[in-house]
Amino acid sequence: GENVEQHPSTLSVQEGDSAVIKCTYSDSASNYFPWYKQELGKRPQLIIDIRSNVGEKKDQRIAVTLNKTAKHFSLHITETQPEDSAVYFCAASTHGGSGYALNFGKGTSLLVTP
Amino acid sequence: DVKVTQSSRYLVKRTGEKVFLECVQDMDHENMFWYRQDPGLGLRLIYFSYDVKMKEKGDIPEGYSVSREKKERFSLILESASTNQTSMYLCAIQGQTTTYFGPGTRLTVT
Numbered sequence: 001g002e003n004v005e006q007h008p009s010t011l012s013v014q015e016g017d018s019a020v021i022k023c024t025y026s027d028s029a030s031n032y033f034p035w036y037k038q039e040l041g042k043r044p045q046l047i048i049d050i051r052s053n054v055g056e057k058k059d060q061r062i063a064v065t066l067n068k069t070a071k072h073f074s075l076h077i078t079e080t081q082p083e084d085s086a087v088y089f090c091a092a093s094t095h096g097g098s099g100y101a102l103n104f105g106k107g108t109s110l111l112v113t114p
Numbered sequence: 115d116v117k118v119t120q121s122s123r124y125l126v127k128r129t130g131e132k133v134f135l136e137c138v139q140d141m142d143h144e145n146m147f148w149y150r151q152d153p154g155l156g157l158r159l160i161y162f163s164y165d166v167k168m169k170e171k172g173d174i175p176e177g178y179s180v181s182r183e184k185k186e187r188f189s190l191i192l193e194s195a196s197t198n199q200t201s202m203y204l205c206a207i208q209g210q211t212t213t214y215f216g217p218g219t220r221l222t223v224t
Contacts, residue, residue, distance in 0.1 A: 043218055107156050
């Protein structure tokens, strides 16, 4: 089955700096890659996703890049703010994410210090 | 707005008890999932269902079973709870492509 590796497990940055979280996947058939943010005591929520037909997607301060050849994708957060502090999970799925379960990485705990 | 609810936020059970965790959705989606979340291990898939009375094993089904008698309801069953099943349990539903999570049930088995 699909194996998703996520690094780093913890990340501490100063407010205003950029943060990068990287994931690799094993199944070349995977074609849907979402990112979830989980604040303390809350449920994971989708913040951005990318499909295999594009290499990059951006939404305000967050962006995701995908390298299908190398089977890795990354989350980039620019101009970090304290409210970005949370656990971030990457995931991968086949069939565009429809009808198939997401396989998650183990998460990255991001701390943004003022 | 997608609504996924779980029957309890916190639950404390004794070893050997039978435990039912319920998940209800209001969006008429076919696909429903049960994940378990543990620190450092991320979200691991226990079971999922594509339709009423259908179920598929995920990555860690041992010690669990599921029931889906109605489309909107997906239950996770711990036949005989053990202390290593102490965890956060998250139900999820899948829309066209996006997976939405319920609020979670923190289960403690003593």
